[in-house]
Amino acid sequence: METPVAAAAEHQVITPSILYFGTPVVLLSTENEDGTANLAPMSSAWALGQTVVLGLGVHGQSARNLRARPELVINLPAPEHWPAVERLAPLTGHDPVPAHKQGTFRYEPAKFEAAGLRPLPADLVRPARVAECPIQLEARAADVRTDTAGAFIIVEATVLRVHADPRLVVPGTQHVDPARWSPLIYNFRHYFGLGPELGRSFRSETRTVR
Template sequence: MKVIDPKSTSTKDLHQYLLGAIAPRPIAFASTVDEHGNHNLAPYSFFNCFSSNPPILVFSSNRRVSDNTTKDTLHNIMQTREVVINVVNYNIVRQMALTSVDYPSEVSEFKKAGLTPVPSDLVKPMRVEESPAQMECKVKEIIPLGEEGGAGHLIICEVVRMHIQESVLDEDGKINPHKIDLMGRMGRAFYVRASGESIHKIFQPFNVPGIGFDALPEGIRNSRVLTGNNLGMLASLPEAPAQEAIDAVKQEPAVQEALTTDHPKRSLHLLAQKELAKEEKGRAASIAWLSEQL
């Protein structure tokens, strides 16, 4: 493996290694206003949600590597202690990218990017009307992490009001990931669209312990067919399949056909893999455990 020593690697290169490895990252489209009433809008991908009670968002505004200066967003937040965090979906990602340009502080990125500012309810910065979710925040704390170029400032924000476009909600009022169509930041110039085939459901009950990899029979654990993800699904089962379930699947035509092949164990593992792709973990386990009885 390539070994990176932060102390002997340039900040510019280290920055890209970190961003390439720690991805995708959500994008905080931060709206602020300065003491003169100039509105600023800028994207930050050092960002996430860290608490729901109280509702806390944290993003970092880093010092520029080139000249060690700070950005308008940080200046404005230090003055007003307020910010609106707008999320970025596919429909506005190129407009968002335009706001990353270093315009003078008196220039409104809303105008440059063709985005619509709308008044907030509880804070002075404007919201981005086109963003599907907008969070009005009061800044609780700003923590500087260093004094040289590349050093961040953790901006800890408490959400005091949230606005969500109803068009991105399901019938039960929950956010639908396909409808909100969020964008994530990768390394360099790469982004990821979090919708469509990129979305996967992973059902893993947190209050029911799985049997674990160590409880999988050796032949299954060392299968040349079943992948790590396949094994992870089997290992998440609360118990191994009962003999009755194994005997029942043995009578099924597809299983009978697999048993007559030249490599029945491999054929059963392939069949189990197909069942796992359909989230039929119980059936898959019965088929896989049957292979251990050959």
């Protein structure tokens, strides 16, 4: 009888065009030079402590804004918001449209309106929060640098304030309830939510749902 280890060893070598192997979708709010809002979807973000690291296209409007104005809001949409995210996907706030986006993207200065989303004032930064997003992180870019290939910028953003839908917060605590919060996941250019809980880490400070 074949063991699971032996079965798993039979892999196929592939060359995917992208490596979005399942990361949360973020709606990134930044401020344009004229003080208006730019809102852009992105899927290369990870958090460590109070720092969120973002990967952005080097020629996009978000990258341009963060180089000049480091304040931002990292808005986390829920799975049901994927149509709004997709409405934003082919839009750019960069005028003229960058050469590599021409024919696929179009310039749109009114991103919130185009997506059908509502801006909310932030407390500590100038860019707006997205009202519909259950979790919103006000932040400041502490470091903005180009990656080794020159195709992306890597942003290290320090989170200054977290806004959470109270229905997602464990009562009497500062914890997001993982049984109630499901991020929108971008998995090889398809949108997903989370499945049922499988278990908990030994470091978890919230209850396990059975």
